[in-house]
Amino acid sequence: MNHATIEKNISIMSLLTLVMVSIGGLVEIVPLFFIDSTIETVQGMRPYTPLELKGRDVYIREGCYNCHSQMIRPFRDEKERYGHYSLAAESMYDHPFQWGSKRTGPDLARVGGKYSSLWHREHMRNPRAVVPESVMPSYSWLEKNVLDYNDISARLSAMKKIGVPYTTEMITHAKADLEAQAIPGQNTTALISRYGKKVPVDDFDAKPEQITELDALTAYLQMLGTLVDFSSYQARSR
Amino acid sequence: MATQPRDQKKQDQQPGDVSTTGHQWDNDEGYPLQEYNNPLPKWWLYTFYATIVYAIVYWVLYPAWPLANGFTKGLLASSMYQELAQEEAAAKATRQPLEKQLADLSLEEIARNNNMLQFAMSSGKAVFGDNCAPCHGTGGVGAQAKGFPILVDDDWLYGGTLAAIQESITNGRNGQMPAHLQTAGGNLSVEQVNDLTQFVLSLSQRANDSVSAQRGRLLFSGEASCHSCHGDHGKGSLLDTVGGQPLDHGIGAPNLTDKIWLHGGDVETIRTSIAKGRSGQMPAWGGPGGRLSPLDIKAVTLYVHTLGGGQKK
Structure with a gap:
């Protein structure tokens, strides 16, 4: 698809923008759901007094x-x-x-x-x-x-x-x-x-x-x- | 109005030579302001492609993508934790023969063995520099701030033998001089503190009010019971006695008859020390969970002992 075509068609432009932002978002956000598995199990941690x-x-x-x-x-x-x-x-x-x-x-x-x-x-x-x-x-x-x-x-x-x-x-x-x-x-x-x-x-x-x-x-x-x-x-x- | 262009080559490009984006602003005297649709500079574009290729290669070789359970390890299976373990093992292997001797020999034996002493000294110097120098000064010369003992002289609070130094480092020390002025929680009046100050000045043969000092002498072994820590003659818990009995060396009460002062020896500082008390803390460096290993402590003990004031017995 020609770049000019995308630029001139607001629906295609919006759709493709959404796809790109979603990929970026997934890469950044999904790992956060597994972040707990990266924290070691240790003895002794407590909140600050x-x-x-x-x-x-x-x-x-x-x-x-x-x-x-x-x-x-x-x-x-x-x-x-x-x-x-x-x-x-x-x-x-x-x-x-x-x-x-x-x-x-x-x-x-x-x-x-x-x-x-x-x-x-x-x-x-x-x-x-x-x-x-x-x-x-x-x-x-x-x-x-x-x-x-x-x-x-x-x-x-x-x-x-x-x-x-x-x-x-x-x-x-x-x-x-x-x-x-x-x-x-x-x-x-x-x-x-x-x-x-x-x-x-x-x-x-x-x-x-x-x-x-x-x-x-x-x-x-x-x-x-x-x-x-x-x-x-x-x-x-x- | 069109200005004289600086770049003749650009001027040679006629409208229509390069395609435009179709956007147009203004039309000043027949010169429409248009946006060229020039390609990206080649050096920039290829660098950009190269970074993409680099990223893909990196993903394949090194740990990269988080998964539901863990992450991709990469073909090189690189891990900083493993590298650290390998480096530590290698260093340990190198040091092993000397460290074993350092562990096996007693402090006195090491002090007599030139080779081992060299090893302990270089190792102890590094440990001292990071851990001890912030209070005792580089090389143990003391700090500008008061309250931190100088280690290069032969005046000791808790003893300058190898064993005493090792004990101080391993378990730390807590020096407590109580406050004596009534308003600070003690039992002496302002006049009595003054009398004691004059007496303490007399102990190191300095100018003092002898009448006041005489009253202070009575307080020293009386109401204020200074003698129970500093000894009957004020020579400190290491050297002095109380009623003929030696004092506990763990008290760490300074010798008041010499010219070396922990917190300062001027009249005002002595008065403050007596009135408000002092506390000094040497952190414990050994024991379980301690910051220094027994070997480190041994090395730094030998280092401190050789700084200048080490005592034989």
Whole structure:
């Protein structure tokens, strides 16, 4: 069929356009129905605690992903430096994921527990105070900004709507859970019963009297990559 | 008005030489604005075809299409996970003979064996650079920020022997100096904190208010019970004793009589340390699920021990 003929006949043009768009759509959409089969079965994954979720919001707001990836690729050098390569399961509660692709700073996928919270505070104040060769800007306002978490329950229900398995109980007690994780000396039994033993509980910013954005961000960084129990994980040979 | 064309060749093309799309705009002084129906540039078109062929070849050779259960594997059956496993196996085979010795020999034996020490040092240096240097500084020289011990000097909090260093790395350390000022949760008044500060200055033979320091001396082994961690003479939990009994080396209370300070030795910093307390945390790197393998820890222990301050016993 001559191209001119198609261009001049609106019915044929519409029909063929529809065919082309359908093929493109099928190729893009159909695999999404099988996406669950690509997520590994692992032990230990849980949704973010309210404090970590707020910290993640700070991470996104400050654009940390512009310089830090959270994706350890299956290369020997990356595995030896950062630990086990990232699994799809580890980002299953991420909306949106923070894999990133710009690697100016180190990968953060498994930074949890690597440094003390004191280190994180000093590092956010002035990265060069601990890593002289660092080019990271200072984020000194994080420990001055009081964390606004009045909307935390709504934040959790929004995540639930897009598929994160927060229970009603988690949503109701979100505020109490957030405070229990960041204020030293609080009763953390309920928090731990809901989110598990691996929840990092600390006075992250060394300011026990208030919860700052640094508390939230550090809580998030201190749990990154620590959830999956790799002793029970069998790598798929594919 | 028609402008003078820059390209003479184009000008030579007369209307009718190349077919147009039939679209026409305007008709300014007999020059209708028409759209030529030129073919695509050949270099572009063939490159485009080549990418299509490349894609098809790629589909056949490499993993490509998702299926209901899995995906097409491709003729080369390429998998990054397998490549990783092969590379790791190859690296392991190369390192095997030396790593076996590193595992079998004790820290002291390795320290005496030049070859093995070389191996442990180069391996330990890499581990240190990525994991330890962010706090302790490259080569262990310390950081500008306070609170992170310098590893090149011979002043230790938890001990500088091979065994003590290995223990610190494997299980981590938690240093806790409690707050002593009443408003911060302690039991001392502002004046008492000042007295203690003056006494601590006197411990390292620096200018102090001797009357105030004398009152501080009483508090040190009295109400504030500083001596229960720093020892009767303030020499720290490693060197000092309490009533003749040695202190638990796991306390990590610093020696206050020397000139080396963890958080800073000026009057204001000492006052703050006493008033508000300090906490220092060395993360645990070993154990199940630990970030470093026992071999890595052994290597980095030897590396740290040789940085300058390693103690024999």
